[in-house]
Amino acid sequence: MEEIDGNILVAMSLAKFGIRHMFGVVGIPVTSLANRAVSLGIRFIAFHNEQSAGYAASAYGFLTASPGVLLTVSGPGCVHGLAGLSNAMANTWPMIMISGSCDQNDVGRGDFQELNQIEAVKPFSKLSLKATHITEIPNCLSQVLNSASSGRPGGCYLDLPSDVLHQKISKEQALSLLHNIQTQNNPHSSLTTTTTTTITTTRISEAVSLLRHAQRPLIVFGKGAAYARAEHSLKKLVESTGIPFLPTPLGKGLLPDTHHLAATAARSLAIGKCDVAVVVGARLNWLLHFGESPKWSNDVKFILVDISEEEIQLRKPHLGLVGDAKQIVEILNKEIKDDPFCLGKTHPWVEAISKKVKDNVEKMEAQLVKDVVPFNFFTPMRIIRDAIVGLGSPAPIVVSEGANTMDVGRSVLIQTEPRTRLDAGTWGTMGVGLGYCIAAAVASPDRLVVAVEGDSGFGFSAIEVETLVRYQLPVVVIVFNNGGVYGGDRRSPEEIDGPHKDDPAPTSFVPNAGYHALIEAFGGKGYLVGTPEELKNALSETFSARKPAVINVIIDPYAGAESGRLQHKN
Ligand code: ADP
Numbered sequence: 001m002e003e004i005d006g007n008i009l010v011a012m013s014l015a016k017f018g019i020r021h022m023f024g025v026v027g028i029p030v031t032s033l034a035n036r037a038v039s040l041g042i043r044f045i046a047f048h049n050e051q052s053a054g055y056a057a058s059a060y061g062f063l064t065a066s067p068g069v070l071l072t073v074s075g076p077g078c079v080h081g082l083a084g085l086s087n088a089m090a091n092t093w094p095m096i097m098i099s100g101s102c103d104q105n106d107v108g109r110g111d112f113q114e115l116n117q118i119e120a121v122k123p124f125s126k127l128s129l130k131a132t133h134i135t136e137i138p139n140c141l142s143q144v145l146n147s148a149s150s151g152r153p154g155g156c157y158l159d160l161p162s163d164v165l166h167q168k169i170s171k172e173q174a175l176s177l178l179h180n181i182q183t184q185n186n187p188h189s190s191l192t193t194t195t196t197t198t199i200t201t202t203r204i205s206e207a208v209s210l211l212r213h214a215q216r217p218l219i220v221f222g223k224g225a226a227y228a229r230a231e232h233s234l235k236k237l238v239e240s241t242g243i244p245f246l247p248t249p250l251g252k253g254l255l256p257d258t259h260h261l262a263a264t265a266a267r268s269l270a271i272g273k274c275d276v277a278v279v280v281g282a283r284l285n286w287l288l289h290f291g292e293s294p295k296w297s298n299d300v301k302f303i304l305v306d307i308s309e310e311e312i313q314l315r316k317p318h319l320g321l322v323g324d325a326k327q328i329v330e331i332l333n334k335e336i337k338d339d340p341f342c343l344g345k346t347h348p349w350v351e352a353i354s355k356k357v358k359d360n361v362e363k364m365e366a367q368l369v370k371d372v373v374p375f376n377f378f379t380p381m382r383i384i385r386d387a388i389v390g391l392g393s394p395a396p397i398v399v400s401e402g403a404n405t406m407d408v409g410r411s412v413l414i415q416t417e418p419r420t421r422l423d424a425g426t427w428g429t430m431g432v433g434l435g436y437c438i439a440a441a442v443a444s445p446d447r448l449v450v451a452v453e454g455d456s457g458f459g460f461s462a463i464e465v466e467t468l469v470r471y472q473l474p475v476v477v478i479v480f481n482n483g484g485v486y487g488g489d490r491r492s493p494e495e496i497d498g499p500h501k502d503d504p505a506p507t508s509f510v511p512n513a514g515y516h517a518l519i520e521a522f523g524g525k526g527y528l529v530g531t532p533e534e535l536k537n538a539l540s541e542t543f544s545a546r547k548p549a550v551i552n553v554i555i556d557p558y559a560g561a562e563s564g565r566l567q568h569k570n
Pocket of ligand 1: 090092151153222224228248250251281282283287306307308323324325
């Protein structure tokens with residue numbers, strides 16, 4: 001009778017649950033697991049560092065609405081993977097981390113890479129399970145996959161001790177275990193089964209009445225709405241009511257930034273003066289100034305739409321609608337349809353927003369049109385924006401990180417399609433760039449991926465350019481190289497003292513570092529650019545080649561502000 005071991009059973013279970021991609025770093029005791037998964041048709045993207053692989057798994061969960069899977073070795077591998085797991089939790093994205101762990105018989109004896117991994121992952125996961133026997137593998141996997149994507153999505157963890165991976169059962173028993181897993185535990189059915197919206201009709205009528213009678217209504221949407229694929233229902237809501245809208249950074253593109261009701265360029269006015277704001281799939285956290293004055297008006301009434309009851313309880317909005325963003329917006333649309341209303345272009349609020357948008361866009365353009373050399377942040381960003389717009393549809397996925405690079409990029413780069421922007425997100429996580437690029441290329445093979453990142457963000461995981469080359473992923477990484485974190489040495493003379501005063505500043509890197517040469521070491525294309533013409537040529541070549549490339553853009557080290565737009569926090 002044919003026998004199979006734990007490694008094979010994990011691979012069979014993953015394949016059965018519809019997992020198509022895994023990210024990770026192999027080693028003891030999970031190498032065979034990865035090979036088995038590949039032999040069953042799962043694409044394994046092997047990274048250099050679990051941190052980056054974990055970031056990839058988290059973003060993959062967002063982009064595909066099914067859990068990204070990270071595989072790590074035991075002990076230190078699991079600890080490195082916590083970066084990705086915690087990032088998934090902070091952003092509410094579905095992912096699972098599977099880590100090998102030491103033999104259960106050796107626990108407490110100082111075994112190779114021993115760690116109580118279940119305890120270590122607890123603060124960063126919705127559910128953490130250990131399979132203590134091979135027969136528990138299918139059920140444990142099913143549970144973590146299901147939990148990761150049900151309700152408010154997040155990170156989950158599965159611990160696989162090495163003795164469990166080496167245990168054997170008959171293939172027949174394995175198939176029977178897999179067969180017995182209920183279909184409701186299948187992660188791919190979980191999104192629809194667990195987010196069914198059950199809100200009372202009175203709440204819906206109240207929400208519509210608030211919007212109907214508002215003087216200055218606003219629709220805000222975030223990455224929860226993007227995750228819920230709410231773009232069509234939101235478009236209908238915006239266009240049927242004529243209410244201006246404001247996306248959060250990762251909500252950008254659900255409706256095009258160029259839409260006539262987009263209030264992005266009039267953000268301060270929109271949030272400062274609105275009297276009713278329906279906020280869909282976005283937390284009233286630091287990114288939205290906690291929904292408080294002085295950024296928001298004191299008497300704004302929030303209608304909060306969120307999958308998480310806990311979130312609604314925390315924020316205490318005027319009205320909370322718990323459920324899936326797409327479903328709730330559809331219900332709102334239905335309710336409005338029976339008695340439609342539309343503000344129209346001449347409504348004073350719509351006019352005020354449009355005028356502010358026009359003024360601010362003109363001001364920004366005046367800054368952007370100048371060709372400043374050595375480069376500030378604006379000149380190269382404009383050139384990149386125009387090159388991206390020139391690509392048309394399908395629009396590339398833009399990955400962005402860094403203080404000034406991300407801030408300036410968010411205002412200048414134009415998003416026209418949903419889920420085409422990934423950035424440092426809720427946690428302000430730096431170092432996500434390469435992992436996100438790889439996830440995006442794997443999850444959306446029809447799209448080019450363009451990373452626009454600071455040299456500091458790039459440096460966290462720069463070695464993963466080898467991964468780009470190895471898998472020949474269509475990713476162009478543009479590094480805004482200003483020689484350090486925020487720029488060069490920005491210390492005042494009083495700050496430069498003591499026995500180590502001759503050391504480089506904590507904020508500075510080697511000036512004019514040759515980041516483009518890094519990818520050339522692996523056979524990718526590198527470009528060093530310092531003028532508009534050089535940048536345009538590099539973009540034109542790399543965008544049409546759709547091959548791994550790094551464009552090293554030399555920026556004036558004194559351009560931009562320390563801490564970007566968060567100076568008050570530093
Ligand atoms: P942003 O960074 O864009 O402001 P946040 O991460 O702060 O977005 O908020 C996303 C919110 O979306 C979270 O509170 C999460 O619970 C919620 N969410 C996740 N999935 C859904 C969904 N399917 N429908 C509605 N809300 C969702």
